[in-house]
Amino acid sequence: MNIGLFIGRALPKIGGSELVVDGLARAFVAQGHRTCVIAPRPKWWSFPDDSDKAYDVFRYPPHLSKTWGVDWYLRYLLRAHKKFSFDIIHCHELYPQAYLATRLKELLGTPVVFTSHGCDVFISHDRYRKAHVMEKVQYAASGVDAMIAVSGDTRRNYEALSERPAPVHEIPNGVDIPSLQTVCRRPKSLPEGIKERNFFLFLGRLTERKAADILILAYSKLDASTRLPLVIAGYGREEANLKRLAQKLRLQKEIFFVGAAFAEVKTYLLQQARCTIVPTRSWEACSLVTLESFAAGTPVIGTRVEGIEHLISEGKNGLLVDPEDPDALCRAMQVLGHSPGVSLRMGKKAKACVHSFALSRVCQEHLSLYSSLLGELPETSQREMVNN
Numbered sequence: 001m002n003i004g005l006f007i008g009r010a011l012p013k014i015g016g017s018e019l020v021v022d023g024l025a026r027a028f029v030a031q032g033h034r035t036c037v038i039a040p041r042p043k044w045w046s047f048p049d050d051s052d053k054a055y056d057v058f059r060y061p062p063h064l065s066k067t068w069g070v071d072w073y074l075r076y077l078l079r080a081h082k083k084f085s086f087d088i089i090h091c092h093e094l095y096p097q098a099y100l101a102t103r104l105k106e107l108l109g110t111p112v113v114f115t116s117h118g119c120d121v122f123i124s125h126d127r128y129r130k131a132h133v134m135e136k137v138q139y140a141a142s143g144v145d146a147m148i149a150v151s152g153d154t155r156r157n158y159e160a161l162s163e164r165p166a167p168v169h170e171i172p173n174g175v176d177i178p179s180l181q182t183v184c185r186r187p188k189s190l191p192e193g194i195k196e197r198n199f200f201l202f203l204g205r206l207t208e209r210k211a212a213d214i215l216i217l218a219y220s221k222l223d224a225s226t227r228l229p230l231v232i233a234g235y236g237r238e239e240a241n242l243k244r245l246a247q248k249l250r251l252q253k254e255i256f257f258v259g260a261a262f263a264e265v266k267t268y269l270l271q272q273a274r275c276t277i278v279p280t281r282s283w284e285a286c287s288l289v290t291l292e293s294f295a296a297g298t299p300v301i302g303t304r305v306e307g308i309e310h311l312i313s314e315g316k317n318g319l320l321v322d323p324e325d326p327d328a329l330c331r332a333m334q335v336l337g338h339s340p341g342v343s344l345r346m347g348k349k350a351k352a353c354v355h356s357f358a359l360s361r362v363c364q365e366h367l368s369l370y371s372s373l374l375g376e377l378p379e380t381s382q383r384e385m386v387n388n
Contacts (some may be wrong), residue, residue, distance in 0.1 A: 001370060003028055004086040006077070006101055008093040010039035010165045012048055014235075014260055015205055017092055017117035018286040020173050024090075025055040027363035029175075036084045038077065045084035056084065060219045063096065067133055070096045077104050086110055088370045093143070094120040095127070102143035106129045111373040114140070114166070115148040121157040138162045145373050148366075150286035153306040169369055173286045174362030177354065183269040191256050197340060198226040199229040200333060201273035201298075203261060203289050206236030211279040211303075211324065213238070213245055218279075220249045226337030228274055229254055233261040260285065270296035274343050275336045278302040281323050287311060288319075294354040299346035301332045317350035 007021050028035040036056035040063060041047065050057035060076035060159045078101050080086075089105075090113040093100040101112040101181060117126055121141075128134045133350035139145075141162035151154035158165045164197045186196075200219070219230050232242065232255060237256070246255045261269055270276065278284075278300055285308030288360065290300045300318035302308040312318040319335065321328040336343045344379060355361075 001374070002085055003032050003033055003370065004038055004080065004084065004087055004089040005035065006038045006091045006093075007336075008040070008097060008099045009142070009283050013054075014262075016173075016285070020117065021092055021191050021289060022053075023174060023176060023359050024363065024366065027359050029369070030055050031363065033367070036080065037087070038080050038089075040315070046386045047260070053372070054063070062160050066096055066127060067130060070099065071103070074100050074103050078107075081110065083109065087374060088113065090115065090370075092117060092183075092365070094140055095133070095137045098144055099140040100177075102140050104105070105143065105145075111146075111253045111370075112144040113146045113148060113369065113373070115150065115171075116154055116157065117150070121154070121161050123161055138334065138359075146369060148369070151307055151310055153310070154285055162381060171358050171362060171365045171369070172286050173291060174359035175288070175291045175295045175354065175357055176359045177295045177359075180267055180270065180292060181351070182267075184264045184271060186272075187265045187268055189265065190258065190268075192258060193229050194231055196272045197274055197343070198257075199231050199270055199273055200337070201231050201233065201276045201289075201293075202279075203233045203266070203269065203276060203293075204278070204342075206234050206238040206242060207234070208238060208282050209283075210236075211236075212242050214324055214326050214329065215277055215279045216242060216249065216251065216255065218326040218333060219255070220251060221330040222333060222337065226334045227254065227308075228337050229256060231256045231258060231269060233258050233266070233269055235260045255339040267296065268327065270298055273298050274340065275318070275333075275346075276300045276307055277333070279321075279323070279327070279329060280305055281306060282306075284308050291354060291357050294350035297345055297347040297351040299336065299350050300331065302334070311348075313353070315346075316352055317346055317353065 005021050011018050025035045038058045041059045088111045089101045091101050093113050098114040105112050109267040142164040144166045147158050147166050147168045149168050150173050155168050224302050246252050280303050287308045302312050303323040304320050312320050314320050318333040323333050
């Protein structure tokens with residue numbers, strides 16, 4: 001089938017939703033389905049080079065406003081459909097993506113699926129305070145053919161958003177387990193102070209919500225015996241503030257800011273960390289870095305927030321702490337910093353629990369849903385009918 005994945009940002013922008021869409025697109029292509037990621041250009045004058053991707057990419061001009069003039073962008077979705085003849089469009093943002101796709105559905109009948117990766121289904125979203133925007137949001141929520149909830153919390157957010165939400169199917173985020181379990185050699189670009197199984201890891205965007213500042217404060221409270229080097233891998237608007245905080249606490253020699261981590265660097269860091277720390281302040285949809293860490297055989301210290309706490313089994317594959325509590329986070333870091341044996345045992349359990357999140361399995365669940373919406377039987381069911 002021809003699949004369109006419609007998202008508000010796409011690689012080379014790095015975030016959980018961008019990586020989820022990239023993984024799905026690659027998995028669909030590997031299964032023989034033509035797949036196109038539809039996304040706005042980062043800026044009006046920018047034209048990212050998408051030639052290295054295994055799937056098609058259709059870029060259109062960025063939205064000048066997500067409050068006014070949104071309907072004007074329907075023309076670009078029509079152009080993409082004319083070029084690729086989508087059998088189905090899967091949106092990864094409710095507004096304006098799912099709204100525009102639902103408008104397209106009215107014109108052409110193309111089924112629409114929607115997955116939320118975050119705050120776009122929070123009824124308290126600032127953008128939704130305008131009545132005409134909220135009308136379009138609810139139009140999209142009830143007009144798509146199916147919603148995919150990556151967690152139980154996401155399902156509840158869907159139900160709170162609209163009185164008549166589309167049918168909801170629970171399919172989690174998926175991770176490429178084989179690639180994360182293939183042993184990586186140490187990248188030459190990493191500082192010498194980063195030693196195997198002997199550092200704490202933060203991997204994510206450097207934004208206020210991700211709370212790397214709380215991690216640095218917790219790290220400053222560690223005693224000398226458990227103060228392993230801290231690697232902060234990522235980029236974002238808080239990077240300068242975080243570096244100033246590390247310098248203020250005289251930790252600049254113990255905290256390594258390595259920038260955005262891709263491919264082998266990312267895999268090596270996930271495989272070799274004593275633990276990964278996910279100190280998010282408020283919410284995640286379904287924490288991808290937690291799943292990636294598990295797949296790499298590394299336990300996670302995470303906060304008790306939506307999208308993280310349902311993934312971590314306390315004392316088995318990681319530890320849970322309250323958000324914005326550097327003292328509690330420090331105590332959890334001491335547990336794993338003091339004992340590499342505990343970390344290894346938790347890492348083995350983490351690796352064992354992640355199979356239900358395998359990208360290959362998640363890919364098949366998506367394809368089965370698409371097929372059901374198109375009135376088709378999955379290939380496995382077709383073979384069973386032939387054999388019977």
